[in-house]
Amino acid sequence: MNPYKILNIDYHADKREIIEAVALAMREKKFSVQEVAIAQKEIMNPMTRAAHDFLQFIDVKPMQNQFALIKQQKKKIVFDLNRLSNFDENS
Amino acid sequence: MKKKNKSFESILARAEKLFDRGNYLLAEKEFEKAGKIEKQNNITEKLKTCKKETEKLKVKDLIKRARKYNKKKQLRNALECFEEAYKISKEDSFCERIEDLNRILRDSDIEKAARNAEAAGQYQKAAELYEEAFASSKQDAHLLKRALCLVRAKKYEEAVSVFKDLNPSDSCSLYNYGFALARVGQYYKCLKVWDDIAAQANDFLEQKEVVSSILADDIFDRFNSTGDFARLYKEGKYLLDSTGRQDLAELVEYCKYAWIKELWTDEQYETIWELVFDFPATVEPAIIALYAKTCFKLAQKSKTHTQAHTHLSNLPMFWLTAVYNRELSEKFSSEAKEREIIRQNLIQMAEALIKKEVDSGDENAQTALTYWNIDNKLIEYIHALAGDREDTAHLVCTPRFADFFGKATQILRLIKENKAFFENTEQYLTTGCYYSTAGQSMYHLEARQYEKAFDSLPEVIDGDEFATYGMLKVKFFYGLYCLEIGERQLRQCFDTVPALFDISSDYEKKLIEKAIDSYELDELNRYEEVLNIIHIKRPSKEIKDALSLVMSRRAIEMYNKNLVNDKTLNIILQKALALNPKNEHARVSLDDTIVDLEIIALERAIGKNKMNKACNIAVESKSEKVRSCFFEFMEDIVKAMYEMDIEDEKKIFFLQDTYKWCARVNESHSILHDINGMLRSLEVK
Numbered sequence: 020m021n022p023y024k025i026l027n028i029d030y031h032a033d034k035r036e037i038i039e040a041v042a043l044a045m046r047e048k049k050f051s052v053q054e055v056a057i058a059q060k061e062i063m064n065p066m067t068r069a070a071h072d073f074l075q076f077i078d079v080k081p082m083q084n085q086f087a088l089i090k091q092q093k094k095k096i097v098f099d100l101n102r103l104s105n106f107d108e109n110s
Numbered sequence: 111m112k113k114k115n116k117s118f119e120s121i122l123a124r125a126e127k128l129f130d131r132g133n134y135l136l137a138e139k140e141f142e143k144a145g146k147i148e149k150q151n152n153i154t155e156k157l158k159t160c161k162k163e164t165e166k167l168k169v170k171d172l173i174k175r176a177r178k179y180n181k182k183k184q185l186r187n188a189l190e191c192f193e194e195a196y197k198i199s200k201e202d203s204f205c206e207r208i209e210d211l212n213r214i215l216r217d218s219d220i221e222k223a224a225r226n227a228e229a230a231g232q233y234q235k236a237a238e239l240y241e242e243a244f245a246s247s248k249q250d251a252h253l254l255k256r257a258l259c260l261v262r263a264k265k266y267e268e269a270v271s272v273f274k275d276l277n278p279s280d281s282c283s284l285y286n287y288g289f290a291l292a293r294v295g296q297y298y299k300c301l302k303v304w305d306d307i308a309a310q311a312n313d314f315l316e317q318k319e320v321v322s323s324i325l326a327d328d329i330f331d332r333f334n335s336t337g338d339f340a341r342l343y344k345e346g347k348y349l350l351d352s353t354g355r356q357d358l359a360e361l362v363e364y365c366k367y368a369w370i371k372e373l374w375t376d377e378q379y380e381t382i383w384e385l386v387f388d389f390p391a392t393v394e395p396a397i398i399a400l401y402a403k404t405c406f407k408l409a410q411k412s413k414t415h416t417q418a419h420t421h422l423s424n425l426p427m428f429w430l431t432a433v434y435n436r437e438l439s440e441k442f443s444s445e446a447k448e449r450e451i452i453r454q455n456l457i458q459m460a461e462a463l464i465k466k467e468v469d470s471g472d473e474n475a476q477t478a479l480t481y482w483n484i485d486n487k488l489i490e491y492i493h494a495l496a497g498d499r500e501d502t503a504h505l506v507c508t509p510r511f512a513d514f515f516g517k518a519t520q521i522l523r524l525i526k527e528n529k530a531f532f533e534n535t536e537q538y539l540t541t542g543c544y545y546s547t548a549g550q551s552m553y554h555l556e557a558r559q560y561e562k563a564f565d566s567l568p569e570v571i572d573g574d575e576f577a578t579y580g581m582l583k584v585k586f587f588y589g590l591y592c593l594e595i596g597e598r599q600l601r602q603c604f605d606t607v608p609a610l611f612d613i614s615s616d617y618e619k620k621l622i623e624k625a626i627d628s629y630e631l632d633e634l635n636r637y638e639e640v641l642n643i644i645h646i647k648r649p650s651k652e653i654k655d656a657l658s659l660v661m662s663r664r665a666i667e668m669y670n671k672n673l674v675n676d677k678t679l680n681i682i683l684q685k686a687l688a689l690n691p692k693n694e695h696a697r698v699s700l701d702d703t704i705v706d707l708e709i710i711a712l713e714r715a716i717g718k719n720k721m722n723k724a725c726n727i728a729v730e731s732k733s734e735k736v737r738s739c740f741f742e743f744m745e746d747i748v749k750a751m752y753e754m755d756i757e758d759e760k761k762i763f764f765l766q767d768t769y770k771w772c773a774r775v776n777e778s779h780s781i782l783h784d785i786n787g788m789l790r791s792l793e794v795k
Contacts, residue, residue, distance in 0.1 A: 069442045070455040073433075074403055077374045079367035081396035086360040100292055100320060102261065105311055106285040 022058035022068075023075050025050045030076055037062055118147045129156060134163040169195045176207075185215055217246050224255070233263035250276055254283055261286040266293040281307050285314070297325035298345040301352070322353050333361055339368035370400070379407045393515055395437040402432035409463055418467050419474035426478070426485040427510040429460045434493050436503040457486065480557045484544065485509070491541050492521065495528050509544040510553075521545045522576065536614050539579040547571070548580025555584050560591040582610040586617055590624065593636050604640050608648035622656040631671065634664035658690035666699055676707050705733040712736060716743050721771050728775045741781055744772055748785060758792045765789050 023029070026040040037059065044055045061067045125140030138160035145153045176191035189211040196204035224239030237259035244252035253272055260269035273287040284307050291300035300321055307314070329346050332338070346362040349355055366385055373382050382404050386397070393401075405425045412418035432438055433456045442452040464482055467475035485508040496502035505512075505521050512518040525542045532538035543552050547568040554563035563584045571577045589603030611618040621644075625637040641657040665682035668674045674682070680703045686696040708731045715724035728740035751764050769785045 065443075066448065066451050067455060069448075069452045070459060073399070073438075073442065073452075073456060074406060074459065077371065077400055077403060078396060079371045079400075081394060082367045082400075083364050085394075086364050100289070100317060102289050103285065103313055103317060105309070105314060106282040106307075 020054070020057065020061075021075050022062045022071055025054055025058040026062065028062075030072065032062075034063070118144060121147065122153070125153075125156070129160065132163075134160040134167070138164060165198050169199045169201075172198075185211055185218075189215065213246055217243050220246070221252070224259075228255075228259060233259040234265065237263060237265070237268075254278060257290075258283065258286050261290050264293075266290040270294055270296070279306070281309055292321050292324075295328070297321050297328055298348065301325065301348070305352075319353075322349060322355075325349060326355060326358060329358065329361065333365070337368075339365045339372065343369050377407070377411075379404050379411060383408060389514060391516070395432075395435045398428060398432045398435055399438050402428040405429065406460060406463065409467070418472060419478065422464055422467060422475055422478035423481065425460060425464065426482040427508045427514070430457070430482075430485050430489045431507040431511045433457060434489050434497065434506045436497065436506070461486075477557045477559075481553055484553065484556055488541055488544055491532075492524070495531055496524055509549045512545055513549065518545050518549075525576075539576060539613065542576030543580040543583075546574055546576035546580060548577040548584070551584050552580050555587055560588045564588040579610075579613065582606055582613070583617075586610050586621075589640070590621070593624070593633075593640065596632060596636070598636075600636060600640050601643055604643045605647065607644055611644075611648060611650070618650070618652060622652055625656045625660050628660070629663070629667075631664065631667040634660055634667060638664055655690045655693070658686045658693045659695060661689070662686040662693055662696035662699055666695075676703055676710070679703050680707060701733070705731070705735050708733065708736045709739050712739055712743070716747075721767075725771050725774045737775060740775055741772065741779055744768060744781055745784075748781065748788070752788050762789060762792050765792075 023032075026032075026037065026044055028036055028040045032040065041055060041059045044050060044058075045052065050058075061071060121140055121144045125137050125144055128134075128137035128140060138157060141153050141157045141160060144150075145157065172191045172195040176188040176195070179185070179188035179191060189208065192204050192208050192211065195201075196208060220239050220243045224236045224243060227233075227236035227239055237256045240252045240256035240259060243249075244256065254276055257269050257272035257276065260266075260272060269286070269290040273283070273290065276283070278284055278287055284303055288300040288303040288307075291297075291303060301318065304314075304318055304321075325345065326349055329342055329349070333342055336342075343362060343365040346358045346365060350358050350362050370382050370385060373379075373385075382400075386400060386404065390397075402425075405421050405428050409418055409421035409425055412421060433453050439449050439453055442449045461482060464475060464479050468479050489506065489508055493506045496505050502524060505517055505524060507515075507517060507521075509518070512521050522542055522545050525538065525545070529538050532541065540552075543549065548571070551563045551566045551568070554560075554566060567581055567584055568577055571581055585603045586607050589600060589607070591597075592599055592603060607617070607621075621640070625641060628634055628637050638657065638660045641653060641660055645653050645657050662683055665674065665679050665686070669676075669679045680700065683696045683700040683703060686693055687700060690696075708727055712724055712727045715721070715727060724740065724743075728737050731737060748765065748768055751761060751768075754761070765785050765788055769782060769789075772779055772781050772785070
């Protein structure tokens with residue numbers, strides 16, 4: 020169960036946004052009342068929310084930060100390709 | 111007048127003759143001559159028939175000729191024949207042939223014109239003519255020619271659009287397709303197409319190198335201007351792998367993670383797993399978390415047991431390592447107590463996922479759960495040992511994670527340095543064993559996969575106490591398994607067992623319990639063999655007692671099945687009693703055996719009329735049963751003698767002897783009274 024998906028909220032959603040999202044989810048009826056209620060309960064409890072935060076989101080920045088940001092210093096090669104005749108049928 | 115008639119009749123007769131022979135051409139001429147002389151209806155009819163038949167023959171001949179021309183590829187001549195045949199017969203089938211030939215000749219003309227244009231260097235015109243030829247022929251060869259001419263005419267976009275639907279395979283087409291792709295800026299596709307060319311001529315390789323460089327530049331450009339990370343990664347990875355250009359390595363990795371982020375949002379976990387599956391030598395916490403979450407999501411999304419098993423088996427090592435990772439768990443909460451609650455929440459989430467799969471009947475999930483339980487316990491110990499220390503916190507991981515990422519040696523050192531932390535030696539050794547070279551074998555053992563456990567034992571242990579413990583334990587349980595299924599590799603399993611009993615007597619108790627619970631002869635045979643092996647190396651009282659019981663039980667089983675005689679039984683039971691004098695089973699059995707042996711000896715002595723010997727056996731026996739037997743024999747003998755038809759004096763003599771023998775055994779036995787009675791009655795006579 021992904022409460023963020025059920026309530027259609029993002030990682031930073033605050034209490035007010037959660038309550039609004041619950042009301043909207045109830046109206047939309049995309050998920051059952053029970054599912055919405057559980058999602059609300061899970062997300063309002065900091066302990067369970069932290070667990071969902073861990074599972075439902077990934078952070079790739081630490082991996083990307085390992086690389087010095089790439090800046091191309093190389094001079095571009097002039098584009099002057101000529102067709103080779105080696106492969107011509109009668110060559 | 112007469113002459114005229116004769117001439118007419120002879121002409122008509124000749125005509126009829128020719129007609130009857132089927133020579134319609136000559137018959138026609140004769141009928142015409144006859145008709146000029148005298149008009150007759152039947153001549154007109156015959157003439158019509160002749161004309162018709164002659165036409166048929168003409169058409170037949172024309173078709174024959176047309177076919178010959180066709181074979182010789184003289185299509186124009188063939189066409190003329192068909193056209194003439196059609197003129198005569200007006201048959202529709204000729205129309206189709208005529209149309210076909212016209213089209214072929216037209217195509218041939220176009221193709222010829224196209225070739226001429228191509229030879230003259232008018233590639234644009236040649237391309238158009240080949241297109242025209244294709245419109246009529248629908249042959250891909252014409253399209254391919256068109257595409258090649260378009261390349262030569264430098265109409266690269268058009269060439270690419272023609273090539274892409276053709277899937278060319280010959281080197282010429284592949285080269286030109288790739289060249290056109292390169293010229294329209296599709297460098298990656300160009301290189302992929304060129305990869306299918308087997309030829310490795312230098313100038314071609316140089317050109318490939320040039321395009322690779324241009325692609326690299328293009329990737330750098332697009333990295334700075336667009337966000338299509340999936341494409342950038344794929345193209346960059348291709349270049350990295352095919353050319354080894356290290357200047358792209360970081361960009362490729364960067365794009366990989368940017369793409370992973372997009373894939374996560376789109377729930378494309380399989381692709382993420384493929385991207386990260388190539389485990390690096392060292393892993394940062396963020397990547398451990400990525401492995402853990404991807405594994406979790408994949409296990410959650412799996413539609414089949416096989417898929418689920420793959421991910422569930424990887425889940426414990428990544429999930430537990432991630433949730434116990436110091437850096438990652440510090441993000442859960444700033445409070446240690448809260449961190450622990452969140453960690454336990456996360457552990458329960460994963461455990462529930464595995465248990466759900468177990469409940470669905472997946473047998474492999476049961477193994478995953480076993481592994482999970484092991485890892486969960488072990489990581490708790492390692493966390494308690496190292497989790498709070500700056501220098502050792504990075505060692506908190508499961509055994510399989512340690513093995514994958516080269517942390518096992520450090521963890522084993524940590525365990526050794528903290529032996530006092532563990533409740534007992536066995537807990538210490540078990541923990542270390544999972545992180546040792548015998549770890550995998552221990553996992554199999556715990557999952558009751560005894561054969562796998564035995565087969566995966568490390569070949570070299572080299573004095574390592576943890577691996578040694580693992581080897582001892584695996585051999586012991588594999589041995590028990592062999593005992594159960596009747597395999598006879600018992601020596602190699604049990605000759606090391608005494609060392610395990612020294613670590614924990616629980617194993618000795620376990621073996622003894624199983625031995626004592628065995629009753630079947632086969633089982634008893636195996637247990638006796640095993641207990642003997644152990645007894646020789648480590649003759650503990652418990653083993654002696656168990657061996658004694660199993661020996662006596664086995665001997666009795668064998669005796670009952672007539673596999674041993676009383677003498678052998680007696681010897682075995684005495685041996686069993688020597689091992690354990692308090693073995694009641696052996697003692698009672700031995701007593702019974704002695705009685706049986708005495709009765710046999712008694713019967714034998716009486717049979718040979720050695721009454722003194724029989725008396726001695728009865729007197730010396732500790733068993734009343736032997737004496738009863740003696741007196742039963744005596745009673746039978748006395749009765750038989752008394753009723754025998756012999757002289758009374760002889761009877762008296764024999765009864766007096768019998769009286770003495772019986773009195774020696776028991777002077778108050780009732781038989782003495784009976785004998786006395788018999789003697790008196792004989793004396794009165």
